[in-house]
Amino acid sequence: MPEARKQVAVSGIQASGNLHIGNYIGAIKQFIELQNKYKMFVFVADLHAITVPQDPKKLEAQALDAVYTYLACGLDPEKTTIFVQSHVPQHAELGWILNTITPLGELERMTQFKEKKAGQNVLAGLLNYPTLMAADILLYQPDAVPVGEDQLQHVELARTLARKFNAKFGQTFKEPKALIQKEGARIMGLDDPTKKMSKSAAAASRIELLDGEAEIRRKIKIAVTDSGREIRFNPQMKPAISNLLAIYSNTAAISISELEKKYAGKTYSEFKSDLADALVKTLSPVQKKYKALAKSKESVLKILKNGADAAKDAAELKMHEVRQRVGLLHY
Ligand code: ATP
Ligand code: MG
Secondary structure, X not given: OOOOOOXXXXXXXXXXXXXXXXXXXXXXHHHHHHOOOOEEEEEEEHHHHOOOOOOHHHHHHHHHHHHHHHHHHOOOOOOEEEEEHHHOOHHHHHHHHHHOOOOHHHHHOOHHHHXXXXXXXXXXXXXXXXXXXXXXXXXXXXXEEEOOHHHHHHHHHHHHHHHHHHHHHOOOOOOOEEEOOOOOOOOEOOOOOOOEOOOOOOHHHOOEOOOOHHHHHXXXXXXXXXOOOOOOOEOOOEHHHHHHHHHHHHHHOOOHHHHHHHOOOOOHHHHHHHHHHHHHXXXXXXXXXXXXXXXXXXXXXXXXXXXXXXXXXXHHHHHHHHHHHHOOOOO
């Protein structure tokens, strides 16, 4: 009997700055769990990062940092194909082709575009971000795309474009489903619980995965709280405390209802101090591994080379079919 096809999952994180606890909870934690069940492709999205201005001197280091972080968090290159997006040119190639079947209006109404274009000289790359992301996904025929909630709309567009392409050129792409965490799919800023924690927001808004103990304690101490004294999960009434509860629950693997029980009658400051402990406990082994990995750049580059080779093989299979479907001349 032929072996059943292993389910495929694909995802990536932009090389746009230091990774934070929102990226960990919303995305990386899922990758680590999924890699035992799925055939996983996880990349560092450097082509996405340049949709907003980046310092070329820093971009390379940011991409490498993201890879060290993946590995330090437990992504295993024996199980997961880890690579850098720009090393697999089929992403950009399919992104271009998908642009040609994407209505402009669909891109203009994307929430991320509307948020990121604010106050900027709007560049076409930022508008076209979701078509490149659709290509990132569809090339690998995944069953699942583990992402944070903010990327749901883009995964939905990838599904729409898959359907559109299939209707126009014949069955080519599979429609994947997005996988999001129950609590923690959208970790909010520590300084403002109405805004998503992001690499591109103010540093005080996020706990970075490489923040030292003193920094973590300081940021949690000054994190905004809600009026009242109860430690209760209620995102509408208590957005700041609910966010801290979601971070706590996801880093210490304690359910939110258990945390509510544990902190009944306790103060915000006791709660915050334990949350900081939990973060330090989770992040310090990651930081230790990160430091060791950063000393063996050559072996990490080798992992990326192997990853790119494997990803290219998979991507080229699909791209070959796409070129034929679209009618591009070949020899
Ligand atoms: P940028 O500000 O440059 O857009 P980012 O912090 O939003 O950076 P991305 O690289 O855009 O990070 O996203 C990588 C992954 O992390 C995606 O799956 C995204 O949904 C997830 N993610 C990002 N921010 C959060 C968050 N605050 N909570 C949960 N998941 C998140
Ligand atoms: Mg983002």
